[in-house]
Amino acid sequence: MPTLLLPPGIDLDGMHAARERIAHHVVPTPLARLRAGTVPPGKGDVARGIADVPVNDARLRHDVLLKLESLQVSGSFKARGAVNKVLSLPPEVAKRGLVTASGGNHGLAVAYAGRVVDVPTTVYLPSRTSPAKAAKIEGWGARVVRAGDVWDDAHAAALAHAERDGLTYVHPFADPAVVCGQATIALEVLERAPEVDLFVVAIGGGGLVSGVAAAAKLLRPELRIIGVEPEGAPTLLESVRANEVIELAEIRTAAGTLAPRRSDALNLAIIRATVESIVLVSDDEMRAAARFLLSEIGIGAELSGAAALAALLANRIDLGSAKNPCALVCGAGSDALP
Numbered sequence: 247m248p249t250l251l252l253p254p255g256i257d258l259d260g261m262h263a264a265r266e267r268i269a270h271h272v273v274p275t276p277l278a279r280l281r282a283g284t285v286p287p288g289k290g291d292v293a294r295g296i297a298d299v300p301v302n303d304a305r306l307r308h309d310v311l312l313k314l315e316s317l318q319v320s321g322s323f324k325a326r327g328a329v330n331k332v333l334s335l336p337p338e339v340a341k342r343g344l345v346t347a348s349g350g351n352h353g354l355a356v357a358y359a360g361r362v363v364d365v366p367t368t369v370y371l372p373s374r375t376s377p378a379k380a381a382k383i384e385g386w387g388a389r390v391v392r393a394g395d396v397w398d399d400a401h402a403a404a405l406a407h408a409e410r411d412g413l414t415y416v417h418p419f420a421d422p423a424v425v426c427g428q429a430t431i432a433l434e435v436l437e438r439a440p441e442v443d444l445f446v447v448a449i450g451g452g453g454l455v456s457g458v459a460a461a462a463k464l465l466r467p468e469l470r471i472i473g474v475e476p477e478g479a480p481t482l483l484e485s486v487r488a489n490e491v492i493e494l495a496e497i498r499t500a501a502g503t504l505a506p507r508r509s510d511a512l513n514l515a516i517i518r519a520t521v522e523s524i525v526l527v528s529d530d531e532m533r534a535a536a537r538f539l540l541s542e543i544g545i546g547a548e549l550s551g552a553a554a555l556a557a558l559l560a561n562r563i564d565l566g567s568a569k570n571p572c573a574l575v576c577g578a579g580s581d582a583l584p
Contacts, residue, residue: 250467253515255422256460261429264330268427271329271362274434276314278543282306294438299543305559311442311572312543313435316551320386322503322577323428323454324355324418330427331416332359340365343413347371347404349397349450349503350379351550351577352418357386359416368413370404372396374502396497397451398507419453420510428457435572436465444568448553448576449473449482449524450504452513458574459520470568473517473524474557476532476549479505483524485514500529501549503577525562532556533581540582548579 278297285298296311315323332340343366346356353369360367367388371380373395380390393403408415417424431454435442445462447455459471475483478498485492493508517524532549535556539545554573557563565571 250463251519252460253512256425256516258464260422260426261433261461264426265430265433267333268326268329272319272325275317277438278312278314280306280310280312282309296439301542308565310558311439311570313431313572313574314545315431315574315576316545316547316578320354320358322351323431324351325358326430327424327427327453328352328355328359328416329362331421331423332363334423335414339414343367344416345404345408345413346416347397347400348418349505350375351503353383356416357383357388360388361386368407370400372400396505396507419451420512424453425457428454429461432458432461441570442572444470444565444571446472446474446554446557446563446571446573448504448550448574449475450550451506452482452509452517454576455521456513456516460516463520471521472563473521474553475524475526476501476504477526477528480526481506481509482517485509486518486524501532503550504553525557527553527556527560527562531560535559536582539575545575546578546580546582547575548577549581551575551577551579
């Protein structure tokens with residue numbers, strides 16, 4: 247087996263340290279197994295705290311474990327990376343203030359992390375971020391600034407603000423501390439369900455898949471990881487194909503939290519080393535998966551939160567020999583509603 251080469255700071259020591267650091271500020275989210283049919287006698291997983299949900303739907307061709315990060319504090323996995331980054335800062339640095347840019351979920355997470363350490367926080371959002379999400383960010387005490395049409399525009403404005411005022415910019419994906427925070431998801435899954443042999447993970451900028459894939463491969467080199475992007479924002483797929491970070495000319499998806507025009511060399515390097523393939527799903531397929539989650543297990547997910555399951559329901563993924571796939575439901579929302 248070739249040696250896994252990862253960027254500096256992406257290692258199991260950092261991931262386990264992140265888990266300890268954030269333990270009192272985030273929650274270990276639940277696991278649910280969608281059963282394609284009835285639960286076989288004696289096969290329930292109640293003893294391990296895994297809820298079995300029998301599903302009578304032809305789209306579900308195989309049992310699937312779901313990691314419900316939609317039930318994480320702030321509504322998504324992003325709290326893990328943001329809290330780890332902020333708690334890693336020297337107190338005198340953090341107290342000067344935090345700045346970030348977000349499609350919504352990362353902004354919520356940084357606002358929450360700012361509340362945890364009681365420091366001023368400013369979140370730059372693109373114009374397409376919903377007013378409801380902006381209001382939730384403000385509810386955690388952060389100041390919201392609108393800038394541009396997409397995340398990349400907000401990112402540029404937030405960086406300029408941080409540099410001008412000497413504040414800490416909390417990057418949503420291109421930071422080892424953030425990646426190690428997101429990696430704690432894989433640590434939790436493999437501790438509770440060591441039989442998992444395939445992770446299916448949505449990709450925006452690449453922080454989530456970088457953390458999950460790096461942790462999974464460091465712990466279990468044979469474990470497979472498949473990434474999922476929107477058809478209208480194939481940022482990492484195009485970058486992997488080109489073997490360099492590509493900036494998309496335009497974004498054509500309503501899944502705003504999966505829609506940066508550009509990722510980063512850090513995430514691309516991790517993804518190239520750990521992710522088997524990246525598949526694309528349509529907005530309609532993500533919306534159908536969100537409706538599936540709401541109707542079958544009562545979980546409200548946004549488009550990005552349902553993307554991994556959408557790839558499975560739409561038969562975009564060749565499971566191969568995988569017997570125990572795990573899909574991440576990574577963000578809460580109301581995209582299942584008309």
